[in-house]
Amino acid sequence: MDAQPSVIIRTARPWTQGRGYALLAAVPCLFLAVLFVWPLLRVVLRSVLEPRPGIGNYTKIMFSGPYVAILLNTLEVAAIVTGVCLLIAYPVAALTARMNGLRLRLMTALIVGSLWTSAVIRSYAWMILFQRYGIVNDALVALGIADAPVRILQTTTAVVIGMVHILLPFMLLPLIASMRRIDPNLLRAGRILGANPVRLFLGVYFPLSLPGVHAGTVLVFISSLGFFITPALLGGGRMMMAAMLIEQQANIYLDWPIASAVATVLLAITLVLYIAYGRIARVDVTRSLR
Amino acid sequence: MTADGLTRGLARGGSAMLLTLFTAFLLAPIIVVVLMSFTNQLYLTFPPTGFATRWYKAAWNETAWFDASWNSIQIGAATAVLSMILGTLSALAVTRGGTRWTRWVASLVIAPMMLPHIIIAIGLYPTMLDLKLSGTYIAVILGHTVVAMPLVFTTVSAALRGYDPALEFAARTLGADGWQAFRHVTLPMIGGGLAVGGIFAFAVSFDELMLALFLAGPRTETLPRLLWEHLQQTITPVIAAVATLVLLFTLVLMGAVLQLRRPEAEPAS
Numbered sequence: 291m292d293a294q295p296s297v298i299i300r301t302a303r304p305w306t307q308g309r310g311y312a313l314l315a316a317v318p319c320l321f322l323a324v325l326f327v328w329p330l331l332r333v334v335l336r337s338v339l340e341p342r343p344g345i346g347n348y349t350k351i352m353f354s355g356p357y358v359a360i361l362l363n364t365l366e367v368a369a370i371v372t373g374v375c376l377l378i379a380y381p382v383a384a385l386t387a388r389m390n391g392l393r394l395r396l397m398t399a400l401i402v403g404s405l406w407t408s409a410v411i412r413s414y415a416w417m418i419l420f421q422r423y424g425i426v427n428d429a430l431v432a433l434g435i436a437d438a439p440v441r442i443l444q445t446t447t448a449v450v451i452g453m454v455h456i457l458l459p460f461m462l463l464p465l466i467a468s469m470r471r472i473d474p475n476l477l478r479a480g481r482i483l484g485a486n487p488v489r490l491f492l493g494v495y496f497p498l499s500l501p502g503v504h505a506g507t508v509l510v511f512i513s514s515l516g517f518f519i520t521p522a523l524l525g526g527g528r529m530m531m532a533a534m535l536i537e538q539q540a541n542i543y544l545d546w547p548i549a550s551a552v553a554t555v556l557l558a559i560t561l562v563l564y565i566a567y568g569r570i571a572r573v574d575v576t577r578s579l580r
Numbered sequence: 581m582t583a584d585g586l587t588r589g590l591a592r593g594g595s596a597m598l599l600t601l602f603t604a605f606l607l608a609p610i611i612v613v614v615l616m617s618f619t620n621q622l623y624l625t626f627p628p629t630g631f632a633t634r635w636y637k638a639a640w641n642e643t644a645w646f647d648a649s650w651n652s653i654q655i656g657a658a659t660a661v662l663s664m665i666l667g668t669l670s671a672l673a674v675t676r677g678g679t680r681w682t683r684w685v686a687s688l689v690i691a692p693m694m695l696p697h698i699i700i701a702i703g704l705y706p707t708m709l710d711l712k713l714s715g716t717y718i719a720v721i722l723g724h725t726v727v728a729m730p731l732v733f734t735t736v737s738a739a740l741r742g743y744d745p746a747l748e749f750a751a752r753t754l755g756a757d758g759w760q761a762f763r764h765v766t767l768p769m770i771g772g773g774l775a776v777g778g779i780f781a782f783a784v785s786f787d788e789l790m791l792a793l794f795l796a797g798p799r800t801e802t803l804p805r806l807l808w809e810h811l812q813q814t815i816t817p818v819i820a821a822v823a824t825l826v827l828l829f830t831l832v833l834m835g836a837v838l839q840l841r842r843p844e845a846e847p848a849s
Binding site: 412523533 | 602607608610670688700722758794815819
């Protein structure tokens with residue numbers, strides 16, 4: 291009753307190429323078990339075991355301090371960013387999907403190039419643009435929209451603009467991909483049958499672009515939840531999101547149990563969305579990153 | 581007829597304007613940083629009042645930037661190599677290993693890319709302390725590999741799906757052992773995807789802040805971390821000069837990827 295029977299069974303089964311390949315997964319799985327799964331488990335365990343076993347950290351998060359407000363703010367900002375991204379990306383993607391040749395390549399280079407630029411550097415650029423006597427304020431005063439320079443930095447508006455700038459490619463790429471798959475003959479058929487442009491859009495084009503909308507929306511929303519650099523630099527102090535809260539609790543207050551509990555909540559929200567998304571859309575999430 | 585022409589003209593004008601605004605929005609921050617780096621003033625003024633290279637000289641004279649850049653390049657290169665090995669192994673297992681649980685392997689490998697880095701960071705920090713690795717290059721490299729590996733996995737998986745697995749089977753039938761089949765059949769077929777994945781992994785590591793904040797130490801300071809620390813304190817245009825050089829370097833990396841991808845067919849979209 292020890293290891294021997296299993297050895298016999300294994301040699302009795304015929305060798306297949308597939309099984310040999312599957313064994314290769316052992317190394318990366320071990321690596322991820324030690325450096326990804328165990329660390330995550332540890333965060334979850336720490337949130338219920340420290341400083342003493344129980345759900346003390348969670349009741350503290352629920353009923354005291356700014357924690358719930360910050361988590362809600364995170365969800366709110368993520369929703370706004372996702373909405374703004376969709377509003378900007380949808381028409382741009384629809385136009386890009388019809389391009390070809392040089393124009394399409396330039397557009398792709400612009401979108402992918404944006405994906406490659408450092409988030410720290412881009413947030414720094416927005417800090418320059420948004421400062422009290424910066425170019426945006428100059429423009430606002432010159433156009434008569436504001437009487438005097440207004441505070442843009444440290445507001446939700448600044449954070450949303452900075453985040454939209456970083457996340458637009460994640461909305462655009464799945465949208466463009468699904469829009470390029472729409473058969474132009476379907477639109478032609480609709481037009482011949484007498485549909486006006488609005489009807490054509492609502493009845494044919496939009497429903498067919500929905501896979502891209504789903505993929506982009508979930509991708510942008512999930513990514514927004516964990517944002518740190520942009521809200522920290524552009525929202526600075528006045529505006530707080532979950533990742534900043536976790537970093538602050540761990541690095542400044544050294545309150546690792548609370549940091550772990552907030553992280554666990556964030557992890558749970560992300561995982562639920564990730565799994566739900568996999569069920570609904572069944573699109574390879576990573577496709578859009580390539 | 582004229583009314584139809586008018587609406588069509590309006591639509592075309594509208595789309596041209598939309599694309600112009602979109603392009604301006606995407607490029608604005610980059611243009612601002614490059615212009616800022618050549619300012620002749622101490623403060624962040626825009627538009628610049630004159631042209632000067634003093635901030636590049638100032639950056640040149642500060643050894644911390646060199647040390648951080650060198651650290652980032654070393655960590656990025658090691659992350660790329662490790663990600664390429666682990667990413668290829670998992671891609672082979674998932675695309676060629678025909679068992680049920682390989683689907684779970686795929687989800688596991690992809691997961692770090694979807695989760696906020698802060699959660700991975702606060703989990704890895706005590707793990708690295710236990711392993712007595714905190715603050716070392718190895719700690720940062722391992723942490724970066726966790727988040728960079730998915731990119732190699734996806735590019736190599738795509739390359740593996742791009743040709744018939746019978747090629748490897750043929751090699752095995754003709755007497756090649758597993759390694760020979762990989763070295764002479766698989767590797768030449770996935771070379772492009774592997775290289776692109778490696779560059780992606782390098783780029784992820786080169787730009788990563790959160791894990792570096794928790795896992796790096798004073799002697800393993802990375803470039804994003806140093807930029808971050810400078811942004812927290814006094815902001816001088818030196819940052820813009822360094823940022824411009826980083827942007828230039830990123831552009832070179834991106835060019836390399838485009839070059840590598842050229843022989844392949846137009847990306848399936």
